Every structure is written in C-alpha cells, then in structure tokens.
Amino acid sequence: MTPEILAALDRAKQEKRPVVLATQLPSGEQRLLPDPEAPADLNDAAARALQRDESGTVKLGGIDFFLHAYNPPLRLIVVGAVHIAQALVPFAAPCGFSVTVVDPRRSFASDERFPDVEISTAWPDEALDEFVPDSRTAVVTLTHDPKLDDPALDRALKSQAFYIGALGSRRTHAARLQRLRDLGHQDNVLSRIRGPVGLNIEAVTAPEIALSIIAEIVAVRRNAPLARDRAGRNLQGA
Known part of the structure; x- marks a missing residue:
C-alpha cells in the first residue's frame, strides 16, 4: 500500500466515509473507490461490497480484483x-x-x-x-x-x-x-x-x-x- 493510499484511507476513516480498497490481482495495483476515474463496473462492485459489508474477489472484464470494504461502524x-x-x-x-x-x-x-x-x-x-x-x-x-x-x-x-x-x-x-x-x-x-x-x-x-x-x-x-x-x-x- 502506497503512502498516498494509506493517507487517503486514514482520512476516510476519520471522516466516517465508506470506501473500498481495490487491489488488482496479481499485479497488486491499488486504488480507493468510489473514484470518478475508475471504470463504472468497478465502482458498482465497490458499492455492492459496501452495501453487503463483504470483502472478496470479483472478476470484471477478465481481471480479478480483491475488494476490501471499509465501512464506518453501524x-x-x-x-x-x-x-x-x-x-x-x-x-x-x-x-x-x-x-x-x-x-x-x-x-x-x-x-x-x-x-x-x-x-x-x-x-x-x-x-x-x-x-x-x-x-x-x-x-x-x-x-x-x-x-x-x-x-x-x-x-x-x-x-x-x-x-x-x-x-x-x-x-x-x-x-x-x-x-x-x-x-x-x-x-x-x-x-x-x-x-x-x-x-x-x-x-x-x-x-x-x-x-x-x-x-x-x-x-x-x-x-x-x-x-x-x-x-x-x-x-x-x-
């Protein structure tokens, strides 16, 4: 995890803002979602992960992503x-x-x-x-x-x-x-x-x-x- 992503994740937690850390497999490339520059299907998958409070792997366009949902407490x-x-x-x-x-x-x-x-x-x-x-x-x-x-x-x-x-x-x-x-x-x-x-x-x-x-x-x-x-x-x- 890069320092920039770690800092953004910490900010989201402090602001009680739900986000998803998406890790592309097997490259390890990461981004926080929602992101207006991310593909729509990836943002949609992140929204479902937050709604379900579930982390897991999804395949989108032939590419695997591990989506880690970070939700504020209920x-x-x-x-x-x-x-x-x-x-x-x-x-x-x-x-x-x-x-x-x-x-x-x-x-x-x-x-x-x-x-x-x-x-x-x-x-x-x-x-x-x-x-x-x-x-x-x-x-x-x-x-x-x-x-x-x-x-x-x-x-x-x-x-x-x-x-x-x-x-x-x-x-x-x-x-x-x-x-x-x-x-x-x-x-x-x-x-x-x-x-x-x-x-x-x-x-x-x-x-x-x-x-x-x-x-x-x-x-x-x-x-x-x-x-x-x-x-x-x-x-x-x-």
Whole structure:
C-alpha cells in the first residue's frame, strides 16, 4: 500500500466515509473507490461490497480484483429511554449496531434500566450535535414528547442518517410534520421520516414494536423492497 493510499484511507476513516480498497490481482495495483476515474463496473462492485459489508474477489472484464470494504461502524441512536427502547436494544446489538440511548430524564436513562448500554442525558438536539449521525447511523425517537422528539428529528433531518423513525399514531405524526415544517423543513426532506415507525406486523406489545422497528431499519439498510399500505405504514415487499 502506497503512502498516498494509506493517507487517503486514514482520512476516510476519520471522516466516517465508506470506501473500498481495490487491489488488482496479481499485479497488486491499488486504488480507493468510489473514484470518478475508475471504470463504472468497478465502482458498482465497490458499492455492492459496501452495501453487503463483504470483502472478496470479483472478476470484471477478465481481471480479478480483491475488494476490501471499509465501512464506518453501524450506530443506532434511540431518543427516549422507554419500555420499547429496553426491548429494542437487545435486538439492535446482535444486528451489528452500537446503541446509544438519549434521554435527559435521569429516572428513565439509568444504568439499571439499560445495563452495558451507552447513555446520554443531554438534550436530544445537543446529543445529536455531538454524535453527528452519518450514513451508517439510524435515529429513532420514542418519547411521544415534542420537546424531546422534535429537536432530535430536526437534527437528524439535517444529517446523513440512513434511517429516521418516529413513534406515534398517524394523527400524532401529521402534527409532528407540521411542527417540523414550521422549523423550515420541506416535504421532500420530511419524507425521510418513517412514521409511524416500524414495519406493519400488527405489533402491540413493546417487544413486538421493537421487532418491527429493527426489521424496518435492516430492510432500509439492505435496500429491501418496501411498500405502503393504505394506512401509510411500511410493509416489506415480496
């Protein structure tokens, strides 16, 4: 690896920018992808490697390349240390997410309720300013309290978070969207919020709702086909 490529790889890691190190075989020639000067099929193969979090060898135009995917860590920021959050955390960790629970209410955000989980008792907008959600970050708000959820959603919409979800009924969500419009967010931006949050599996209990949320996060991350039913809830497509 040349000093130039090593420096570029280090910069990408510091910036939490996903890249692929492509090594041509057997010559050993290397380049970082995506690269506008690289062949389109090589950039496409790199994008698939990042999407799948998989490194391996591909043959393109009769040439073998080893693609080493360097992805930033997956993160889940949960706003609201509520019962659903307690059920969601155990689902998220085995799926590869580093979880942070944000809630300024110290009686909720306690080590007893969330053992071995990173907890922030900062106000949600301050917490998201600190964490800087990137393209590998999911943000979910669960408090039902506009004083907590709205600032978090405001910051999430200004970030590169790949998933933004908000708990609440359709009526609650409609009112939430209007408040966010009043903060200056346009409808095309607001469409990033998945509300009511989670795939429509007719969930009722906290664990079922948590399951629907992590399922939707994984579906969005994996670019699984999603559809909308008449109620506006998300459904995983066939």
